[in-house]
Structure formats: structure tokens, C-alpha cells
Amino acid sequence: MLTARQEKLMKTEGLDVYSLDVRQSLMKGRTESDFEAMLQADALVFNFPLYVFCLPGILMRFLQDYYAYWTQRQDGVGGSRIYAVVNCGFPEADINREAIRVIGSFSRNTNNVFRFGVMIGGGGMLLGAQGTPFVRKTMSELNKAFSLMAEDIIKSREDVVENISVALNFPRKLYFFMGNKGWVSMAKTNGLKKKDLYCKPYSNL
Structure with a gap:
């Protein structure tokens, strides 16, 4: 979402936007045409959830395959402006910093220009409580970050822009309390009890 x-927002700013779903690209065998579209793009924006403090495995594979494709081209194509938007399930947005660094490294290795990342803290709560007052302010900050990204693309700015942190203004202890309640509720929905969440199925191996 x-x-x-x-x-x-970016379309409203006048940008032509083409969306690419990494999972669908890999499963439907259309990576080559998607890679070619990426090579021709003026800007690339990678949107993904944080996974084990870095990129999801399927995205890592996609980027590795893209790098191999780019290397085979041998024509030095590059110069696209690259951005990253990373959302994590922790309240602290800065936990996304390592994932942003990986996208920056990918950018340099494919002859592109990494501009900045938007690091989002709050995960599911940000999406599930959009109508509440404390989330509205966060969503407003997020809109500003997206607007800055659109402006950066349109104007081809060259000044340094630091990574942007956007996080919920919500008590940390209460955040984790609500998150744990969510796990218990999900377990019950799947016919499990709270104690089942602490099982170690491989402990005897």
C-alpha cells in the first residue's frame, strides 16, 4: 500500500511510472525484458520490507541476476538515479540503514547514482492504523519524503541528500506489547495456543 x-504521488508530480514486481518477474520468466526496462529508466526506486536486517532473499537474487545481465551488455550503460524505500517491523527507522547501504553498493557496481533512501519504522502498525491522529502525522512526513524524491528526479539535483527517517511517535514498550498481542491473535486464528509460539521444532536434531 x-x-x-x-x-x-509521483504521477501527480508528472512522472511516468512503471511498476515492476520482482516475484512476478522471476516466476513468469520475464526478467530479461524487465532488466532492459530498468536499463532504460531515468530513475529506479526499490521498495521493499526489511528482512533479517537486510533485503529479502528474492530481491537479492533479482539484483544479482540484473548485475550479471548488466555485465554481459559490456556497453557501460548506466547513469540512472537510484532510491530505496524500506519499511521495517521495528519502531526505529534507522534499523533499515544496512539495507540502504546494500542498495547504494548495487548502484555503484552497476554504474548508477544512488541518491538517498527513505527508512520507515512502524511496519504493520503504520499501515493498520492510518486513520488515527498519531499515524496521520507520520504519513504526512512520508508524503514529504516521496515529494522530495519526485523533485530530485525531475530536477536532476546533484546536491547531497541524506537518508530520510520516518517513524511513528509511539511508546516503544506499548508498540512491542501490541505486536506480541498480534502474534497471539494470529496463533489462535490458526488453531494454536500462545505456548506453541515458543516451540523449538528442531531442538532434538
Whole structure:
């Protein structure tokens, strides 16, 4: 949903937006045509959730395959402006910093220009409580970050822009309390009890 929000804002700013779903690209065998579209793009924006403090494995594979494709071209193509938007399930947005660094490294190794990342803290709560007052302010900050990204693309700015942190203004202890309640509720929905969440199925191996 955050991706759709960003797309809508960027289209409003006058940008032509083409969306690419990494999972669908890999499963339907259309990576080559998608890679070619990426090579021709003026800017690339990678949107993904944080996974084990870095990129999801499927995205890592996609980027590795893209790098191999780019290397085979041998024509030095590059110069696209690259951005990253990372959302994590922790309240602290800065936990996304390592994932942003990986995208920056990918950018340099493919002859592109990494501009900046938007690091989002709050995960599911940000999406599930959009109508509440404390989330509205965060969503407003997020809109500003997306607007800055659109402006950076349109104006081809060259000044340094630091990574942007956007996080919920919400008590940390209460955040984790609500998150744990969510796990218990999900367990019950799947016919499990709270104690089942602490099982170690491989402990005897």
C-alpha cells in the first residue's frame, strides 16, 4: 500500500511510472525484458520490507541476476538515479540503514547514482492504523519524503541528500506489547495456543 501511495504521488508530480514486481518477474520468466526496462529508466526506486536486517532473499537474487545481465551488455550503460524505500517491523527507522547501504553498493557496481533512501519504522502498525491522529502525522512526513524524491528526479539535483527517517511517535514498550498481542491473535486464528509460539521444532536434531 505504501508503494501505491508513492506511485500516485509521483504521477501527480508528472512522472511516468512503471511498476515492476520482482516475484512476478522471476516466476513468469520475464526478467530479461524487465532488466532492459530498468536499463532504460531515468530513475529506479526499490521498495521493499526489511528482512533479517537486510533485503529479502528474492530481491537479492533479482539484483544479482540484473548485475550479471548488466555485465554481459559490456556497453557501460548506466547513469540512472537510484532510491530505496524500506519499511521495517521495528519502531526505529534507522534499523533499515544496512539495507540502504546494500542498495547504494548495487548502484555503484552497476554504474548508477544512488541518491538517498527513505527508512520507515512502524511496519504493520503504520499501515493498520492510518486513520488515527498519531499515524496521520507520520504519513504526512512520508508524503514529504516521496515529494522530495519526485523533485530530485525531475530536477536532476546533484546536491547531497541524506537518508530520510520516518517513524511513528509511539511508546516503544506499548508498540512491542501490541505486536506480541498480534502474534497471539494470529496463533489462535490458526488453531494454536500462545505456548506453541515458543516451540523449538528442531531442538532434538
